[in-house]
Amino acid sequence: xxxxxxxxxxxxxxxxxxxxxxxxxxxxxxxxxxxxxxxxxxxxxxxxxxxxxxxxxxxxxxxxxxxxxxxxxxxxxxxxxxxxxxxxxxxxxxxxxxxxxxxxxxxxxxxxxxxxxxxxxxxxxxxxxxxxxxxxxxxxxxxxxxxxxxxxxxxxxxxxxxxxxxxxxxx
Amino acid sequence: xxxxxxxxxxxxxxxxxxxxxxxxxxxxxxxxxxxxxxxxxxxxxxxxxxxxxxxxxxxxxxxxxxxxxxxxxxxxxxxxxxxxxxxxxxxxxxxxxxxxxxxxxxxxxxxxxxxxxxxxxxxxxxxxxxxxxxxxxxxxxxxxxxxxxxxxxxxxxxxxxxxxxxxxxxx
Numbered sequence: 641x642x643x644x645x646x647x648x649x650x651x652x653x654x655x656x657x658x659x660x661x662x663x664x665x666x667x668x669x670x671x672x673x674x675x676x677x678x679x680x681x682x683x684x685x686x687x688x689x690x691x692x693x694x695x696x697x698x699x700x701x702x703x704x705x706x707x708x709x710x711x712x713x714x715x716x717x718x719x720x721x722x723x724x725x726x727x728x729x730x731x732x733x734x735x736x737x738x739x740x741x742x743x744x745x746x747x748x749x750x751x752x753x754x755x756x757x758x759x760x761x762x763x764x765x766x767x768x769x770x771x772x773x774x775x776x777x778x779x780x781x782x783x784x785x786x787x788x789x790x791x792x793x794x795x796x797x798x799x800x801x802x803x804x805x806x807x808x809x810x811x
Numbered sequence: 812x813x814x815x816x817x818x819x820x821x822x823x824x825x826x827x828x829x830x831x832x833x834x835x836x837x838x839x840x841x842x843x844x845x846x847x848x849x850x851x852x853x854x855x856x857x858x859x860x861x862x863x864x865x866x867x868x869x870x871x872x873x874x875x876x877x878x879x880x881x882x883x884x885x886x887x888x889x890x891x892x893x894x895x896x897x898x899x900x901x902x903x904x905x906x907x908x909x910x911x912x913x914x915x916x917x918x919x920x921x922x923x924x925x926x927x928x929x930x931x932x933x934x935x936x937x938x939x940x941x942x943x944x945x946x947x948x949x950x951x952x953x954x955x956x957x958x959x960x961x962x963x964x965x966x967x968x969x970x971x972x973x974x975x976x977x978x979x980x981x982x
Contacts, residue, residue: 643925645816645943654947688859688967754814767981772816776825778981784952785977788959796859796967806956810938810949 647713647754648747651775655706656742658787661808662702663735665791665801670728672799680728686793695793697723699731702786703738709779710742712760713753713771818884818925819918822946826877827913829958832979833873834906836962836972841899843970851899857964866964868894870902873957874909880950881913883931884924884942 673680684696693701700723711718719741725731753771760767760774769778791806844851856865864872871894882889890912896902924942931938931945940949962977 643943645818645821645925647816649943650816650821650947654951657948658952688963689969692966754816762981763975769982772814772820773982776821777828778978780825780951781829781955781978782974784955785959785962785974788956789963791956792859792960792963795863798860803953803956804934807949807952810933811940811944 646747646751647771647775648745648750651710651713651750651779652742652745652747654780655710655783656739657808658784659703659706659735659739659742661806662699662787662790663732663739664808665794665799665805666699666728666732666735668801668805669794669799673728676798681726683794683797683799684726684728684731686797688789688793688796692789695790696725696731698786698790698793699734700725702783702790703734705779705783705786707738707741709775709783710745710750712758712774713756714745714749715753715756817918817922818942818946819916819921822881822884822921822950823913823916823918825951826881826954827910828979829955830874830877830906830910830913832977833870833958833961834903834910835979836965836970836976837870837899837903837906839972839976840965840970844899847969852897854965854968854970855897855899855902857968859960859964859967863960866961867896867902869957869961869964870905871896873954873961874905876950876954876957878909878912880946880954881916881921883929883945884927885916885920886924886927 669683673683685694687694703721708718721734725734756771758769758771758774760769791801795801840854844854855867858865874892879889892905896905927942929940929942929945931940962972966972
């Protein structure tokens with residue numbers, strides 16, 4: 641079973657790939673805004689519903705979910721990023737900082753974390769996860785929720801992107 | 812390493828849980844439509860962008876991605892579902908059929924499929940995956956893309972749902 645699925649494989653490269661895809665999508669949105677002479681803030685503050693988060697917050701939470709999950713699986717302190725981004729470039733910087741942080745982990749720091757105890761405070765209440773449940777039942781779905789919603793906000797507002805941009809290189 | 816992450820754990824229960832969450836979301840949408848006296852078709856045909864798929868198609872592709880991934884990992888024929896749903900109840904039936912199909916798999920049918928060769932025809936071209944890459948680089952992100960987009964279409968159209976409905980029971 642030398643090729644058996646590991647916690648590293650199911651987390652770090654998945655987060656990195658999807659964050660790089662999100663970065664490429666933001667690059668397209670930046671060009672679109674410039675070509676159409678639309679202020680970036682129109683996209684950055686756009687929401688799909690009045691009580692959903694705006695685009696910038698979707699990117700912030702996606703990066704938070706990725707760095708939080710990997711840091712906790714490794715038993716490290718979660719780095720704190722100020723949520724102050726107001727331009728596409730600042731959001732790109734946040735994504736790049738997150739990707740560099742994720743790339744700093746070696747497989748042996750994450751592997752074997754299946755049954756680690758991870759306690760998160762969610763909506764004010766502590767939730768106790770195993771490492772495995774945290775990754776599969778919370779972090780991956782939550783991360784992909786926010787990447788998809790960021791994509792959907794841009795798509796809803798006319799940016800010419802498609803599923804291939806979301807999925808990126810497939811193999 | 813007896814508790815090591817397996818291909819079964821990273822696929823079948825994740826798909827089942829998120830499909831059950833989607834079903835509960837559709838139950839809320841059904842009640843909302845009835846309370847507000849809005850035809851179900853308004854939601855079922857709703858899109859976030861003119862060139863994105865409507866709600867029904869999002870649910871169809873989410874179920875297709877889940878059953879296709881698990882069938883292929885097990886080396887089984889992928890069951891074919893007619894894409895004819897036009898009501899919330901018919902979409903619920905499709906989700907329940909998919910969940911029952913996924914529940915029919917035993918861990919030993921999926922485990923050890925990390926390096927199986929899986930060839931998919933995507934946008935007309937054959938793409939060759941390992942089992943692991945098919946799950947992590949295609950099926951999970953694609954599945955969660957469509958579940959999130961289905962959620963976002965309902966949310967955009969005023970259905971009172973939130974992140975707890977999307978994530979479901981966390982542990």
